[in-house]
Amino acid sequence: MSLDFSTSLAGRRFPNPIFTASGCAGSGKELSQFFDLTDLGAIVTKSIMIKPRSGRATPRMAETPSGMLNSIGLQGPGIDLFLENDIPWLRDQGARIIVSIAGETVEDYAVLARKLRHVSGISALEVNISCPNVENRGQVFACDPATAADAISTVRRNIGGELPIIAKLSPDVTDIVSIATSVVSAGADGLALINTLLGMVIDTSSMRPKLSQKTGGLSGPAIRPVAVRAIYQVHAALPKVPILGMGGVACGRDALELVLAGASAVSVGTATFGDPTASIRVKNELEVLCEQRGFNSFSDLVGYAHRAEDANEHE
16 A cells, blocks of 8 residues: 555645755745746745845855754845745746745744735745844844734734635744643644844854844754654653754654654755755655555544653553
């Protein structure tokens, strides 16, 4: 019997569980020269904001052991040009589209949601709340249950009830389950776990920070254990809430680990910089691993580590 490799996320069906990660491939144009975008479950766009942004001053990227640090600053064309150019192009490619949005204020999220409300061809909205809230002394939305819920509830009111919302959470919190619970209560249909971790690198030759903004987001294999922990904890607390897992996935086994922890789909990000076909390779490797383990349906693997643990406890 052949493997059913499809998955369900936030009420939408996707032919396979491997997506791109927001911020690592723009809106997919760069990757389309290497493979057909329809071969992936979905394309998650770079987080888009209201106005065009040139991003932060260079240097804004630095290599680290088993990863990289970036402080790009959400560079992008702004929502109007994005809707004029990127969405039509993705639709023409036949890609399944998840639009990621980010804002500096709650009103930013409201405006973005209203602009996207009646746009056709979008499968879901990823709401990146791992951004500083300029109205609240720069506190990151996702680091407080109340501000996180406020942003998500605002998007829900303005987007309507048809388009699923996936809340993207930061791992830089002491209790990610409480944040996850708050955004689900506020109207999120799914969760994206995890965003980058805040880090810093100092050049020992110049004896100064390597990044112009001093700190940046750590990604790559170094953060995968943090992603596995966060996904496992949230899935244990909210087993019916679908999770889009991400963080340091470079091969099929990495993806499988996140799935076993509770992810219904997996995004591939930093690995793409070294290998533009990484997401396709991860998809193929994961499919083989599922078949080798004798599963007929990918969905049976989601959260399997929890069930295996429960079985051991009852032996």
